[in-house]
Amino acid sequence: MSLPPEALTCAEVLGQLEPFADGELDRGESAAVERHLASCESCSRELELAFEVTRRLRAMPRLCAPERVLQSVRRETTARPAWRRAREPLGALAARPMLAAAAATVLLGLLLGTVLWRSHTGSVPGDEAVARATAEARLALAVVATISRNAALDLGSQLIGSRVVTPTIRQIIKTTQTTSGPSPGAQPERRATNLVTRRSS
């Protein structure tokens, strides 16, 4: 006896039992599987087995984390506030835009004040010391500038970077250069960018 064209073999039905059990076959496919199952005891047993797998899996217990684990998490999170999430201070600063912007503003203010005070009082101890201190100050400024720029980008506010940070940094670097002259090969902004990238990664 030849099979009707839409009849499925056992192998075909066994390959579709899971989607059939989940109701994910379309109407025609589902009807063909049903017709086969109605006349095939072996495949019907397999369908029962497929349902049993699902039933047993769904009856598997869900477990609760032990109280000591939850207490440990509570202790850790109480000891370490959420904003101190990065391991390194510079990384943490860069990851916290508002904090970085505030810190940058304070540092810039202090450095600008120091530089202007030095240039006006003229109480500078010696040329070599001044050159060294200025180079370090410029590097620090460039680091702050890079962090602030990153923070501004994180905030999505190009305005902070273009209208506040960059002009301030330019003005301070110009002031330090007129005080002690450029230090050859220092390239503070590039060094600062490398420094911040290294510490943040």
Place this chain on the structure above:
Amino acid sequence: MARHDFDAAVREHQSAVFTFASYLLRDRSEAEDATQEVLLKLWRHEHVLRDGNLLGWLMKVTRNACLDRLRSRRSAERVFSRSDLADFEAACTSASPDPEQLAASSEIDYWLRHALSELAEPARSAVILREVQGLAYREICHALGMSLANVKVSLHRARRKLRDRLREVYSDVSAA
């Protein structure tokens, strides 16, 4: 992040994290470590609480933490000890809602859990998340980084393998 938001998230989802870690690792103490790691990571990623798919994110992070542990377990050629497994099985047994029926089917369930642990990724994770934990497909897709169609195919193939295993267990039981 408001403290109470984090505490509420931990209360609501600690079981899902610990269950997923336990079934993936089958080692209670490692599952505890992984759970702690995941919850601390949540504390450090405050934006997740507002993303609208917290459970999907937690399952993704839990899976990564567990797969890392499984990889290092393999690379260290650590033998999976019987006591680790016994702890996990004891936890499953004590958490069972119906202890009286447990004795009759415990052996079959034991073998089913064993077969589950032998499934390849991501099928194993898909089965645990969908069938054991009852997650929505949306959350599973997020956790596994897969399309809905691929998740479903993965699930069907995995359940078919489990069906084959269950048939073998029944024929072993009836032969004994």
